[in-house]
Amino acid sequence: xxxISQYQYYENGGAxxxxxxxxxxxxxxxxxxxxxxxxxxxxxxxxxxxxxRFKVLFHAKRAIQELNYDAxxxxxxxxxxxxxxxxxxxxxxxxxxxxxxxxKDGLLYPLTENIQTNWSSAYLQDNNSRILFDVDGNALSPxxxxxxxxxxxGSKKSIYLNANNPFNGYEGYCCDGVWxxxxxxxxxFGLNTETANANPTFRVDxxxxxxxxxxxxxxxxxxxxxxxxxxxxxxxxxxxxNKLFEEYVYAHIEHAILNSKLGVQEYIxxxxxxxxxxxxxxxxxxxxxxxxxxxxxxxxxxxxWLK
Numbered sequence: 001x002x003x004i005s006q007y008q009y010y011e012n013g014g015a016x017x018x019x020x021x022x023x024x025x026x027x028x029x030x031x032x033x034x035x036x037x038x039x040x041x042x043x044x045x046x047x048x049x050x051x052x053r054f055k056v057l058f059h060a061k062r063a064i065q066e067l068n069y070d071a072x073x074x075x076x077x078x079x080x081x082x083x084x085x086x087x088x089x090x091x092x093x094x095x096x097x098x099x100x101x102x103x104k105d106g107l108l109y110p111l112t113e114n115i116q117t118n119w120s121s122a123y124l125q126d127n128n129s130r131i132l133f134d135v136d137g138n139a140l141s142p143x144x145x146x147x148x149x150x151x152x153x154g155s156k157k158s159i160y161l162n163a164n165n166p167f168n169g170y171e172g173y174c175c176d177g178v179w180x181x182x183x184x185x186x187x188x189f190g191l192n193t194e195t196a197n198a199n200p201t202f203r204v205d206x207x208x209x210x211x212x213x214x215x216x217x218x219x220x221x222x223x224x225x226x227x228x229x230x231x232x233x234x235x236x237x238x239x240x241x242n243k244l245f246e247e248y249v250y251a252h253i254e255h256a257i258l259n260s261k262l263g264v265q266e267y268i269x270x271x272x273x274x275x276x277x278x279x280x281x282x283x284x285x286x287x288x289x290x291x292x293x294x295x296x297x298x299x300x301x302x303x304x305w306l307k
Contacts, residue, residue, distance in 0.1 A: 024240075026242060026243055027240035027241060027242055027243065028240065028241060028242075028243050028246050029237075029239070029240050030057075030060060030061070030064070030236055030239040030240065030241070031236070031237070033060050033241065033246065033249055033250070034053065034056050034057050034060055036250070037056055037060070037250055037253055037254075038053060038056060041250055041253070041254055042056070047254065047258060047264075047268065047272075048253075048254055048257050048258065051257055055257065056253055056257075057236075059252065059253040059256040059257060060249060060252075060253055061231065061239070062252075062256070063241075063248070063249045063252035063253065063256075064229075064230045064231075064239060064241050064249065065229045065230060065231065066252075067230070067241065067245055067248075067249075068095075068227065068228060068229050068230040069095070069227065069229070071245065071280065071283065071284050071287065072230070072242070072287075073287065075098055075225050075226070075227065076091075076093070076225070076226055076227070076228050077223060077224070077225050077226075078091055078223075078224045078226070079103065079221060079222070079223050079224075080221075080222055080224070081219065081220070081221055081222070082213055082217050082218065082219065082220050082221075082222050083218070083219070084218055084219070086212060086213045086214070086215065086217055086218060087210045087211065087212060087213070088202075088210060088211040088213065088222050088224065089209065089210055090204075090209045090210060090211065090224075090226075091224075091226070091228075092233055093228040093229065093231070093232070093233055094209075094226050094228065095226070095227050095228055095229050096226065096227045097204065097224065097225070097226045097227075098225040098226060098227060099225045100113075100202055100211065100222065100223070100224055100225070101222070101223045101225075102199060102200060102217065102220050102221065102222060102223070103220075103221040103222070103223050104220065104221070108223060109199045110199070111199050111200055111201060111202050111213075112199065112201050112202075113201065113202060113203065113204075114201035114202065114203050114214070115203075116203075117203060121141065121145060122141060122142055122144075122145035122146070123139045123140065123141055124139075124140040124141065124142055200213050200214045200216045200217035200220070201213070201214045202214070202217070211224075242287065244283050244286045244287050245280075245283045245287075247279050247283075248276065248279040248280050248283050251272070251275050251276040251279050252276050254272055254276075255269070255272040255273050255275075255276045258272050259272075259273075
């Protein structure tokens, strides 16, 4: 009977298993980390002794969270279509954004963050500017504030950028993809560099958990690249860490327990802290993936004359 590899099987039309997790060997699970620490680093003849398992689990999670914020190069990517409300709901495991782009004609166009606010909450008021309340004493709010309505309907001014158009750099209104201007050519000059971008702009509303876009982002496909905390929505079974950082996680747990324990000498805590820092530094160097081929690609063309 002839033997074929699994790759040849898939190339010949064979179906891959639905539960396949390629590349999982490079990771170690949270469950294994806690078990290994309890077996090898905790006991009567170790610095860490008589510690409950839940404490080790807590410090292991904190170590993985800090690694996701700082050292890991694992960026999550999510694509969603922006509707007429010009809002993009943030994923549940979102911590911070890396890049936000619009996907158009097979290309990614990075968007610029608008540091000027483009959203606001509001209250319903009467003719005397007094806030209105319901029978339970709660303030009434409209569906959209004035600034939100202007942004959604395209009645808020923004910068038009098109080098091939005489209105390049002018403030105008974008409504349904068509631009309108208040002034004739030459009537105004200057450029607001804070929003000077031909692509739409955005602003993250962390409290509401959404991204608000300018009016020209309607019905566009948005690509969000973001950093997560690695907790997989609270499911401990799916939490993993790269094996290059496994030893650092053990050192982090040991230092955290010793640092919070009563009666431990300061020199022992300092030694554990130095060991943790050294392992983190070594792991960062290992995962940086500095390959000669990548350096060669970056150095190509460095001697070309600029015309």
